[in-house]
Amino acid sequence: MNGIALSRRWLLAGAAALALWAGPVAAADTIKVGILHSLSGTMAISETTLKDVMLMLIEEQNKKGGLLGKKLEPVVVDPASNWPLFAEKARELIAKDKVAAVFGCWTSVSRKSVLPVFEELNGILFYPVQYEGEESSRNVFYTGAAPNQQAIPAVDYLMQQEKVERWVLAGTDYVYPRTTNKILEAYLKSKGVKPEDIMINYTPFGHSDWQTIVADIKKFGSAGKKTAVVSTINGDANVPFYKELANQGIKATDIPVVAFSVGEEELAGLDTGPLVGHLAAWNYFMSVDTPENKEFIEKWHAFIKNPKRVTNDPMEAHYIGFNMWVKAVEKAGTTDPDAVIDAMIGVAVPNLSGGYSAMMPNHHITKPVLIGEIQADGQFSIVWQTPGLVVGDEWSDYLEGSKDLIADWRAPMSCGNFNVKTGKCGGS
Amino acid sequence: MRLLLVLLALLAAIAAPPARAQDEAAAREALAVLAAGNLDAMEPAIGTIARSGVPWAEPVLRGLLDGRLLARQADRAVFLRTPEGAILEVASGAPAEVEARALRPIRINNRLRRTLEGALGSLTLASPDRTVRLAAAEKLFARPDPSALEPLEAALAREADPAVRAAFARARAAVLLDHGEPGARAEAATGLAESPSPAVLGKLQAARRALPADVDPATVAALDAAIARVETRLRLLEFAQTFFQGVSLGSVLLLAAIGLAVTFGVMGVINMAHGEMVMLGAYATWAVQQAFRAFLPGALDWSLLAAAPAAFLLAGAAGWAIERGVISRLYGRPLETLLATFGISLILQQAVRLGIGATNREVVTPSWMSGFVEPVPGLALTTNRIVIVLFAVAVFLLLLALVRATRLGLEIRAVTQNRRMAETMGIRTPRVDALTFALGSGIAGIGGVALSQIDNVSPNLGQSYIVDSFIVVVFGGVGNLWGTFLGALTLGVVNKLLEPVAGAVLGKILVLLALILFIQRRPQGLFALRGRAAEA
Numbered sequence: 026m027n028g029i030a031l032s033r034r035w036l037l038a039g040a041a042a043l044a045l046w047a048g049p050v051a052a053a054d055t056i057k058v059g060i061l062h063s064l065s066g067t068m069a070i071s072e073t074t075l076k077d078v079m080l081m082l083i084e085e086q087n088k089k090g091g092l093l094g095k096k097l098e099p100v101v102v103d104p105a106s107n108w109p110l111f112a113e114k115a116r117e118l119i120a121k122d123k124v125a126a127v128f129g130c131w132t133s134v135s136r137k138s139v140l141p142v143f144e145e146l147n148g149i150l151f152y153p154v155q156y157e158g159e160e161s162s163r164n165v166f167y168t169g170a171a172p173n174q175q176a177i178p179a180v181d182y183l184m185q186q187e188k189v190e191r192w193v194l195a196g197t198d199y200v201y202p203r204t205t206n207k208i209l210e211a212y213l214k215s216k217g218v219k220p221e222d223i224m225i226n227y228t229p230f231g232h233s234d235w236q237t238i239v240a241d242i243k244k245f246g247s248a249g250k251k252t253a254v255v256s257t258i259n260g261d262a263n264v265p266f267y268k269e270l271a272n273q274g275i276k277a278t279d280i281p282v283v284a285f286s287v288g289e290e291e292l293a294g295l296d297t298g299p300l301v302g303h304l305a306a307w308n309y310f311m312s313v314d315t316p317e318n319k320e321f322i323e324k325w326h327a328f329i330k331n332p333k334r335v336t337n338d339p340m341e342a343h344y345i346g347f348n349m350w351v352k353a354v355e356k357a358g359t360t361d362p363d364a365v366i367d368a369m370i371g372v373a374v375p376n377l378s379g380g381y382s383a384m385m386p387n388h389h390i391t392k393p394v395l396i397g398e399i400q401a402d403g404q405f406s407i408v409w410q411t412p413g414l415v416v417g418d419e420w421s422d423y424l425e426g427s428k429d430l431i432a433d434w435r436a437p438m439s440c441g442n443f444n445v446k447t448g449k450c451g452g453s
Numbered sequence: 454m455r456l457l458l459v460l461l462a463l464l465a466a467i468a469a470p471p472a473r474a475q476d477e478a479a480a481r482e483a484l485a486v487l488a489a490g491n492l493d494a495m496e497p498a499i500g501t502i503a504r505s506g507v508p509w510a511e512p513v514l515r516g517l518l519d520g521r522l523l524a525r526q527a528d529r530a531v532f533l534r535t536p537e538g539a540i541l542e543v544a545s546g547a548p549a550e551v552e553a554r555a556l557r558p559i560r561i562n563n564r565l566r567r568t569l570e571g572a573l574g575s576l577t578l579a580s581p582d583r584t585v586r587l588a589a590a591e592k593l594f595a596r597p598d599p600s601a602l603e604p605l606e607a608a609l610a611r612e613a614d615p616a617v618r619a620a621f622a623r624a625r626a627a628v629l630l631d632h633g634e635p636g637a638r639a640e641a642a643t644g645l646a647e648s649p650s651p652a653v654l655g656k657l658q659a660a661r662r663a664l665p666a667d668v669d670p671a672t673v674a675a676l677d678a679a680i681a682r683v684e685t686r687l688r689l690l691e692f693a694q695t696f697f698q699g700v701s702l703g704s705v706l707l708l709a710a711i712g713l714a715v716t717f718g719v720m721g722v723i724n725m726a727h728g729e730m731v732m733l734g735a736y737a738t739w740a741v742q743q744a745f746r747a748f749l750p751g752a753l754d755w756s757l758l759a760a761a762p763a764a765f766l767l768a769g770a771a772g773w774a775i776e777r778g779v780i781s782r783l784y785g786r787p788l789e790t791l792l793a794t795f796g797i798s799l800i801l802q803q804a805v806r807l808g809i810g811a812t813n814r815e816v817v818t819p820s821w822m823s824g825f826v827e828p829v830p831g832l833a834l835t836t837n838r839i840v841i842v843l844f845a846v847a848v849f850l851l852l853l854a855l856v857r858a859t860r861l862g863l864e865i866r867a868v869t870q871n872r873r874m875a876e877t878m879g880i881r882t883p884r885v886d887a888l889t890f891a892l893g894s895g896i897a898g899i900g901g902v903a904l905s906q907i908d909n910v911s912p913n914l915g916q917s918y919i920v921d922s923f924i925v926v927v928f929g930g931v932g933n934l935w936g937t938f939l940g941a942l943t944l945g946v947v948n949k950l951l952e953p954v955a956g957a958v959l960g961k962i963l964v965l966l967a968l969i970l971f972i973q974r975r976p977q978g979l980f981a982l983r984g985r986a987a988e989a
Contacts (some may be wrong), residue, residue, distance in 0.1 A: 067913050069811040187563060187595055204620065228957045231917045233908045234705070236698040236838070237952045247651035249659025260915075264909045266811060272818075272835040274825055278566045281596070294813020294909060301822070302563045381505050400564055407493065408562040 035260040044380040047215070055098035056091075056360055058083055059118035061113025061129025061139070061150075063191065067231070067260065071339075072131050074290060075153065076101060080341045081328040082347045092354055094190040100124055106226055108138045115139040120146040123358035126151065128343055133157060133201045147362045148402075151350065154286060155307075157204035161419040161432035161441040164362075166369060167389045171417040172208050172222040172306055176255070176396040179283050179306035180209060182409050183253045184216065187281060188322060190224045193242050196222040198227040202257035205285070209255060222250065232262045235269040243273060246280040254282040263287050267300055277302025279319050288333035292403045300399045308378070309330050309341035310405040335403070341377045348374040365433035370435060380414060387432035389417025454959070471625035480505035484543065487517065487559055488524035488531050495561070504667060509543055511576045518569045547665065548688060554928060567596060575601040578608040583617060590620035595652070597624070599632040623648060630660045635668050639675035641950055646679035647684040650831040657683060660819065690832045693950050704845035704943025706939060709918040710925035712897030716772075716939040718926050719869050720889055722780055723791045726921060727796040728915025730894040733771055734764035734901020735910045736805065737812045747955040753818040759901060764898040768960035771801075772894020776887045778803055785888075806912045816912040822906065839902045847897055855892075865889050869932070930978030940979055 060079045081096045100122045102109040111130065119142070119386035120125045126149040130136045133156050143150050155170040183189040192213055196202025206225055213223060224245050225239055244360040246252035263286070270282065277286055278301075283304040283335040289311050292300075311322065318336075321344065326332045344432055349372045350365070356372070357364040373383035382390045397405025420430035420442070429446045433439075440450035465505040483498035484507075499517070502510050512533060516522040531542045532549050540556070542549045561569070574592035574648065577585050578601075586608075609621045626641035633641060638660060645653050656830050660675045709731060716724045738760040745756040775797060783790045822837040856862035867875040867886045876882050902913070908914060929940025944964065951960040972978070 037682065067916075070813065070911055072810045072914075113497070169565045226956070231960065232957060233917060234698075234702050236701065236835075236947075237695070237949060238957065240694060240698070241953065247655035249655040251660070258692055261813075261909045261911060265907055268818070268907060269835070272823065272837055273827060273833060277563050277571065281563055294815050294911070296815060296817045303565055304563075326646060358503060366490075400560075406560045406562075408560075448793075 031272070036140055044143070045360065049169040051240070051241070055096045056093070056354075057098050057100050057122055057124040057130065059115075059122065059124035059127035060099055060101045061104060061111065061114055061118065061312060062131070063106040064101075068106040068135075070261070071290065072335075074337075074377055075128075075131070075339055075343060078343055079347070081115065081325065082344065084328070085324070086347075092351055093358070093360070094437075104129075105134070108132075108134050109134045112138045112142050115142045115148070115150075116146070117178045118447060119143070119146040122184075125149070125354070125362075125395060126365070128153070128346065130340075132199075134199065136165070149350075149362055149365060152153050153339040153347035155345060156339070157201045158208075158419050158421055158429055159204060159424070160289060161387050161389075161434075163434055165383065166344040166346060166349070167417065169351075170392060170394075171389055172205055172421055173418040174308060174392055174394055175306050176205050176209055176414045177212060178411055178415070179285070179304070179396060180255065182304075182306075182396050183255075183283060185279070186409065187253060188251050189253040189281075190218070190250040191245065192218065192224070193245060193252065193254040194223065194225045194257070195238065195242070195254055196227055196257035197232070197259040197262060199259075202227065202259070205257050206255075208421045208423050215423065216373070218266065228258070228262060230260065230262065232258075233265045235266050238270045239266075239273050239275065242280065244277060246275075247390070252280050254273060254280060255285060256282050256284040258284070259286045261292055264294055266305075267303075269433055270303075271299030275302075277372050283396075288337035288339075292399065293335060294401070297399055297403045298401050301401055303399045304396055304408075305405060306394060306396050307338040307405075308394060309338045309376070310395055310396070310397045310407060311336045312404045312407060313378045313395070314375065317375055317379065318377040321377055339417045343398065345374060345376050345382050345390065349382075349390075366434070382414070387414055387417070388421050388434055389419055391416050454749075454879075455611060457550070461877035466977060477507050480507045480954040482543075484513070484531050485529055487522070488529035489526070490559060491566065492562055495565055499565065499568050499572055503576060511573065512546075513543055514569055514573055514576070517559060517561060518566060519574065519785065520558045520560075522559050524559050525551065525555050526557060531768070537907050538862040571596045571598050571601075573606050574598065574840075578604050578621075583614060584618050585641065586612075588619050590617065590624045593624040594620070594627045597628040597631045600922065601629060602628050602632070603858040619648075627656060629661075631658060635664075635672040638664075639672040639727065642676045646682045648830040649683040649690070651687065653663040653831075654680065654683045654687060661774070665923045681784075683959040689795055690829065692831055694834075695953070696946065697834055697838075699946030699949035701945070702941060703942035705904065705907065706921055707849060707941035708841070708900035708943055709843045709897075710922040710937055710941055711852060711934075712843075712893045712895070712900060712933055713922045714926050714929070715893030715924070716890055717936070718932045719865065721787075721931075722890065722891070723787055723793040723794065724780075724890075724893075725791060725919065726775065727894075727897055728919035729798045729801040730772060730897035730919075731901040731904060731914070731918055732805065732912065733768045733801070733916035734898030735816070735905040735914050736809065736814070736901075737764040737767045737898065737909075738902065738905040739816050739910050742816055752820060753817070757819060757822075757906075760902050761899055764902045768897075768898025768901065769891040769895030772897075772946055773887055773891035775894070776890035780890065781883060781886060798919075802912045802915075803813065809912075810914065816905040816910050818906055837906050841906065844903055846950075850897065852896060853934055861888060861892075865892075922966060923966075928978055930980035933978075933980040936978055 060076050062076045064073055064076060072211040080099055083099045086092060087096050098116060102114040102118060104114045115127065128151045130139060130152050131154050136152055140162055144162060148164055150165045151168055151170050152165055155175050165445045194206045194209055196206055210223060228450040242254060248405050268408055281304055283306060285306060287305050288307060298360065325336055333406050349369060350376060353365050354360055354374045369384050370386050371384065372383045376382040378393055380393060382392055384390055392413045394415055395407050396409040397407050397452055400406050419432050420427040422428045430440045430442050431442050431445060435442060480502045484500040485492050486498040499514065502971060503512060504872045512722065513522060516533045523532045523534055530550060531543050533543050539554060540551060541548050574589045575598060577589040580586050591603055592984060593605065603622060605625050612618045626644045629637045629641040642657055657676060657680045663678060664673060713727045713729060716722050716727065741760040741763050742756045745753050779792060779793050784795060800881050818837060820838050825833045825835045827833055856865060864885045867880060868882050872882055925944060927935055927943045928944065929936030948960060948964055951963055957961055
């Protein structure tokens with residue numbers, strides 16, 4: 026008897042072990058989440074981190090019991106910083122892997138490249154990076170900042186706090202800086218800045234010889250009026266730019282540079298001693314002092330197993346976007362795209378700077394805007410912040426073609442470019 | 454005993470600076486405001502401390518500027534950390550018994566930084582340290598403060614050092630230009646025009662705009678003359694500056710391309726992985742610097758010197774392995790070599806990305822390479838660029854000497870000029886091939902050491918230079934080291950001359966177009982290679 030009882034117990038244990046082991050294999054019982062970030066090529070420097078943060082968020086959600094009683098399963102693909110490949114990989118994720126939502130893209134050109142795919146196959150994309158606006162798609166949720174959530178408050182800060190009168194708009198030569206600078210130029214002129222007090226300069230991707238441009242900025246800034254540089258310089262070109270600024274002895278107290286694409290991650294490759302006081306505008310800084318942020322940083326360090334790794338704004342955007350998606354799926358009770366897209370609007374989740382971010386009908390979110398000064402330790406000290414949350418404005422009020430447009434994805438309007446003057450959906 | 458104490462107290466009272474009790478109290482109150490950390494309230498508080506005359510005003514304000522003024526969160530007590538790390542009581546300067554972890558540096562912003570620099574400028578004019586006095590004069594020049602005029606004139610009267618005197622005079626002129634009587638303004642303008650710089654021009658133009666309408670015409674004329682004088686001088690200086698920038702860009706191109714001049718130019722191997730050799734050199738610089746940080750922190754400034762041979766060896770070894778492993782099997786098949794080396798370049802990039810990380814690595818610029826020098830007032834040349842120009846020339850001369858004057862150089866020339874003949878003379882050509890390729894790769898690695906100072910140390914570093922390198926070698930003439938040298942410098946200077954006119958993007962396009970036309974007219978490049986190899 027004894028022997029039989031023992032063997033029965035073993036049998037039970039064996040069955041349980043088998044069941045446990047078989048658990049993750051039962052693929053039908055998972056919800057797939059696509060991660061579309063470059064892990065090789067030029068953009069890998071920024072996007073690899075976002076892939077890691079998504080894996081962390083998914084792992085955490087699974088620890089909490091998954092979603093709708095199912096586990097989440099990340100599907101990671103590498104579009105290799107190659108814009109057409111983004112579209113192919115997006116198609117693969119939606120059509121072949123049948124993912125419920127995709128978190129991905131960094132550059133605007135990659136987003137533009139996947140946009141038709143998401144609209145054709147009715148997928149859902151969460152886009153986590155600050156961008157130039159002038160777009161609202163039913164299938165995309167923009168969790169990064171629109172120009173009015175980053176560029177315009179930054180210029181306001183310089184005008185009011187630093188009393189800046191002359192402006193250098195320096196950017197990399199592609200769609201985001203060009204559109205942002207167009208908006209800023211119109212905005213500055215509406216504030217009474219004269220055309221001769223605005224200098225606009227574009228450089229190619231990865232520009233490394235900044236001698237002439239920095240010398241020009243120095244000259245432009247010594248005309249006796251307070252001057253500032255608004256930088257939409259993107260990616261790798263920033264390091265040599267800041268090095269040249271420091272070497273030519275341009276200090277933040279003389280000509281401050283406010284950047285929209287430089288965060289903690291970019292500063293990690295730099296000796297920030299000579300850059301103290303230069304500014305950046307974001308919706309999140311690692312130095313934000315809230316319990317939510319502290320917990321997030323601790324989790325991140327534990328997940329990545331490196332206590333020196335930094336957190337940055339697009340990571341927070343994914344944090345917000347992922348939690349919004351989870352909430353919307355729970356609200357809809359399904360991962361069906363149409364149901365989730367309708368459920369997303371109005372969802373509010375805590376952000377890391379101590380408030381709540383809500384998804385608006387234009388598929389943009391509400392965020393606070395923070396201005397930080399670079400510190401010697403590579404972190405930002407927050408010197409200013411908007412009193413409340415700012416609603417993302419997809420169609421800029423300062424551009425001719427777009428000031429009459431609005432987006433509202435609620436029925437019955439359901440339109441991404443509704444013209445309030447003509448009362449028609451479909452552009453200017 | 455008691456008498457002695459009283460005497461001591463009396464002595465202390467006499468020695469104490471003329472700070473009245475109420476000023477001291479106000480300064481202490483202001484200190485508490487600083488600790489509270491409200492940026493708007495801090496500005497008047499700084500002024501209060503600066504004017505109070507308390508002996509600790511200068512160290513406290515300097516500490517605040519440098520981020521060494523600490524506040525205890527619990528009771529807002531303020532302490533000062535010395536640059537060496539000791540924590541002191543503010544008022545007495547005695548070591549404080551506090552827990553360092555409870556203290557946070559008081560944060561400031563740019564506006565406060567400017568206020569502090571202005572306040573410190575007038576406080577430190579009498580410092581015994583020459584560099585402190587110079588810095589104070591610079592600060593006053595940048596931010597003229599009318600209340601500083603009196604201390605400035607007093608300081609000017611007792612100053613013996615000519616350089617500091619000149620700096621004081623400039624600062625005094627700047628103050629007078631903004632705040633003086635019309636006659637004094639005209640005199641100040643004429644004085645300032647002697648040391649032309651963009652900053653001086655800006656000040657003169659601002660002063661000209663600020664002149665009241667009813668001022669006498671002599672002052673206006675003096676200012677206009679000063680502005681015209683400065684403008685002429687600046688145009689000249691600007692040309693010199695552009696030329697230097699061109700030479701500097703040329704030297705960077707030279708460093709990137711000189712290794713390729715050996716592998717592609719001399720050996721004829723189209724090596725698409727050349728950029729990655731540069732990248733490996735930059736990473737070697739980073740690794741050496743990390744090692745110095747860990748074992749020899751005192752000599753961190755000199756780690757670049759150790760990095761140069763390390764980068765040469767690392768990139769050279771990689772080059773040797775590539776030549777032996779892949780390229781030697783593909784001689785005579787240029788297209789396959791091109792594809793294979795392109796593959797190697799991708800493999801190396803991704804290996805670094807996975808092994809070391811996708812993010813940039815920080816290579817610190819040593820202090821002797823930071824900042825700029827002004828050989829003539831108004832002509833600012835950045836030190837790191839000067840060092841790189843000299844370094845590029847040195848590397849070029851070394852390579853030239855190696856090829857011209859050593860046994861290896863002789864064999865290299867022999868093999869490239871006539872392989873069959875060299876073989877019959879007993880030269881082991883496969884060994885020479887491997888060594889030549891290793892040499893070219895190693896020199897590319899040395900180029901990486903210099904590039905780590907001005908560009909990102911990231912896996913993509915090499916990619917941004919590979920096209921430029923090929924352009925330089927083709928333009929200069931394949932197989933000719935002098936051609937590479939002159940080609941790099943010409944391209945650099947032309948690029949920089951075009952950039953202010955056409956902009957960075959269009960400038961680059963124009964240079965490329967001009968090059969295509971040039972190669973059409975002269976396919977062999979600037980310098981043609983003569984001899985048998987040319988016909989082969």
